[in-house]
Amino acid sequence: MKALLVSGLIAMSATAVLAEGQTHKVAIHVDQNDPQVMNMALNNVANVTQYYEDQGDTVIVELVAYGPGLNMFVADKSPVADRIEQMSLGMDNLSFAACGNTLNAMQKKAGHDITLMSEVAVVPSGVVQLIALQEDGYAYIRP
Secondary structure, three states: HHHHHHHHHHHHHHHHHHHOOEEEEEEEEOOOOOOHHHHHHHHHHHHHHHHHHHHEEEEEEEEEEEEHHHHHHHHHOOOHHHHHHHHHHHHOOOOEEEEEEHHHHHHHHHHOOOOOOOOEEEEEEEHHHHHHHHHHHOOOEEE
């Protein structure tokens, strides 16, 4: 009787875990100052989020930009600013990371501070951030 009860509890626990779904982690990389690439990256975010939600799963997405791709996050310059703002308001699974090395180089070249969009967090290095995310189990996507 005790074994049957334990077996039943184990089966119920396994079913509960399956019902909760999986959590997936995705790092998306943008390093080109190309509106098509930026929009494709944002489309990837929307599509992967919708896919996993339809499966009953969740997904955590971090979009990392460096080099020329950092223009994606520059306030008053980004060709995808409206999409980033809308997506950040509607998707709590999404974060944006800007390369601090690239930002510093852009500011030095411009001779003044460059303001990034408020939705964006600055990390010391975009490349190092991508490495850290992959080491943490994030899948890597480059549109």
